[in-house]
Amino acid sequence: MSIDLSLDRLQLAVQYLPTYTRPTYHIAGTNGKGSVTAIISSILRVTSPPLNVGRYNSPHLIAINDCIVINDNPVDTELLNSVRAEVERVDAEQGTKLSNFELLTLTALQIFERVGVDIAVVEVGMGGRLDATNIIPNEAILVSALTSVDLDHQAFLGNTISAIATEKAGIARSGTPFVLGPQKYPEVAVAVKVVLREKGTELAPLLAVHQISNATPLDFSLRPLSFHPPPKCQVSCSLSPFLEGITANFPLYGEHQLENLATALSVISATLTIKTPTLDRISCLLTPLAITRGIDQVQWRGRLSFHTTPSPKTVPVLVDGAHNPASATALANYINRILSLSTDAIIDLTYILALSNSPPKTPLQTLSPLLLTHLSNELRRRVRVHVALLSFSSPAGMPWVKATPPSDLVTVVRALIPDADTWVAGEDVELGVLLPSAVDWAADRTEDAGLIVVAGSLYLVSDYYRIYGEARSSDTNSSPGPVAHQPNSNPSPHNNPPVRRVNRYEV
Numbered sequence: 001m002s003i004d005l006s007l008d009r010l011q012l013a014v015q016y017l018p019t020y021t022r023p024t025y026h027i028a029g030t031n032g033k034g035s036v037t038a039i040i041s042s043i044l045r046v047t048s049p050p051l052n053v054g055r056y057n058s059p060h061l062i063a064i065n066d067c068i069v070i071n072d073n074p075v076d077t078e079l080l081n082s083v084r085a086e087v088e089r090v091d092a093e094q095g096t097k098l099s100n101f102e103l104l105t106l107t108a109l110q111i112f113e114r115v116g117v118d119i120a121v122v123e124v125g126m127g128g129r130l131d132a133t134n135i136i137p138n139e140a141i142l143v144s145a146l147t148s149v150d151l152d153h154q155a156f157l158g159n160t161i162s163a164i165a166t167e168k169a170g171i172a173r174s175g176t177p178f179v180l181g182p183q184k185y186p187e188v189a190v191a192v193k194v195v196l197r198e199k200g201t202e203l204a205p206l207l208a209v210h211q212i213s214n215a216t217p218l219d220f221s222l223r224p225l226s227f228h229p230p231p232k233c234q235v236s237c238s239l240s241p242f243l244e245g246i247t248a249n250f251p252l253y254g255e256h257q258l259e260n261l262a263t264a265l266s267v268i269s270a271t272l273t274i275k276t277p278t279l280d281r282i283s284c285l286l287t288p289l290a291i292t293r294g295i296d297q298v299q300w301r302g303r304l305s306f307h308t309t310p311s312p313k314t315v316p317v318l319v320d321g322a323h324n325p326a327s328a329t330a331l332a333n334y335i336n337r338i339l340s341l342s343t344d345a346i347i348d349l350t351y352i353l354a355l356s357n358s359p360p361k362t363p364l365q366t367l368s369p370l371l372l373t374h375l376s377n378e379l380r381r382r383v384r385v386h387v388a389l390l391s392f393s394s395p396a397g398m399p400w401v402k403a404t405p406p407s408d409l410v411t412v413v414r415a416l417i418p419d420a421d422t423w424v425a426g427e428d429v430e431l432g433v434l435l436p437s438a439v440d441w442a443a444d445r446t447e448d449a450g451l452i453v454v455a456g457s458l459y460l461v462s463d464y465y466r467i468y469g470e471a472r473s474s475d476t477n478s479s480p481g482p483v484a485h486q487p488n489s490n491p492s493p494h495n496n497p498p499v500r501r502v503n504r505y506e507v
Helices: 008-016 033-045 077-094 100-115 161-171 186-199 255-273 277-283 288-297 325-341 363-371 377-382 406-416 431-445 458-468
Strands: 024-028 053-056 068-070 119-123 141-146 177-180 210-213 233-237 246-250 305-308 316-319 347-353 383-389 421-424 449-455 500-502
Touching: 008 077, 008 100, 024 033, 024 161, 033 053, 033 119, 033 255, 033 288, 053 100, 068 100, 077 100, 100 119, 141 161, 141 255, 141 277, 161 186, 177 186, 177 255, 233 255, 246 255, 246 288, 255 277, 255 288, 255 325, 316 458, 325 347, 325 363, 325 377, 325 449, 347 363, 347 431, 363 406, 377 383, 383 406, 383 431, 406 421, 421 431, 431 449, 431 458, 449 458
Parallel strands: 024 119, 024 141, 053 119, 141 177, 316 449, 347 383, 347 449, 383 421
Antiparallel strands: 053 068, 210 233, 233 246, 305 316, 421 500
C-alpha cells in the first residue's frame, strides 16, 4: 500500500476544525522518540501543582486509546469516538480522504484542545517534514527534538542517513529551540544544521548524563525462583539555571536509554533557559525535585521491560520493540550485559521473534545484530540458544502492515545460528494462539536458568501485552509476579495446533 506523505489534505481539513493552541513538545527520530516523550511527560506530571499533560504516540500498544494519553491514562473511549466522528465528518464533507494515521493525529490534537491540556508531548509518526504531526501550528511548538537517526523506512524517507536526517529535521520551526540528541552518524548533525539555518531555528545545547552507579547484585541469577529485575541506575546531570546538579534513579534499562534521557533533559533545559511567556509559566514549575521525581517514576512498556511467564514455571521474559538494525544492536548489547552478570552455569536463551515485512529492510539486516554478534566466547559456552518464529496480529486501522512469514525467517535464522533449536509457527494456525504456544515452548526449553526475549516488532509486543495483560514490570522495589494468562483452551504446547519444529538435523 502506498502512503501519501503530504500535508496538503491536512491543511485543508484543519480549516474546518477548532484551531490547535496547546503548547507542544514535538519529538522526531528513528529510535528513542517514544522513550523521550515518556520521560518528558513523566517530569511534567509531577510538578507542584501538577500540569495537565497530553501525550501522543504511535502505534498503539494494546488498544487505539493508548495512543492518546492524558495524565498517564488512555483517553476515554466515549471522548475518543466523539472527537473522531467530528474529524471524520470534516474529512467526508471536504473530500480530503485522510489516512487512518492522519485521522488519528487530528483526533489526538482535537482531544488535547477540547480537554485543554496545559502541555502536549507529541511523537512524530514517520519522518518529520511531511508527517501528519507537523500540521501543528508554529506558535504552538515550544521545543522540537530529534532522537537517534538510523536507516529505516528508506522507501519513504530516502536511502541515506543524510536524507533521512533532513526529512526528520523538517519539524524544526523558526524561532523555537531544537534539540539534537546523541547520534551514531556525524552526517546527521551536518544535515540537521543545514535545515536549522534555512528555517532560522536555534540549536539548543545537548546535556551530558552521567551514570553514577548501576548496582547489579553480585548474585544476579536468571533462575525463575531467584530472579529480580536489575535495579535502577543512578544518574546525574547539570541543568541551567540550577546551581546544583540533578541526581536521580533511572528505571529504563540500556545504554541507549541514557542517550534518550540526555535528549529529554535537554528539552527540559531549553524550557528553563529560553524566555517566552508560555515557557516562563511552565519553567517555574520545573524544580529540581520535580525533575528528579519524574525521572525516577518514568515508565515505558515494551522497551527492555521485564516480566515473567505464567505459573507454574515463571521464567524471566524481556520484552522489547526492537525492529531495525540499530534497535536490535541496542537490545543485543543489553542481553549480553545481562547474561554476563548472571552467575548461572548454563542459561537457556530463547528468542520469540516476529518481523514486519518492510522492504527494503530485510530480516537478515534486523536479525544479524541480534542473533550473531553479541555473545562472547565465554557466553557461548554457557548459553543454549532457542528461537521461536511466528507472525503477529494485524494492527487495528493499519491493513498495510504485514508480518514476514515465519517460514522466511527460519531460513535467515538457520544461516545465522545453524545449531539453534528452532520452533516455527504453522502457516494455518490461528494468530491468537501463536504467541501463547511460543511462550509455552520457550518455558519448556528452560531447564534451570533462562531468559525469554520477545522482540522484532512493536506489533508482536502489542500481542504480548494484549494476551498477558498488565504483567508486573521492571519495578525493582518488588519481585515480579507471574503475569495473568488469559484463558486458553489449549494451555499446553502439546495440545496446541501443530507447528513445525526445525533443528540442524532436519533435511
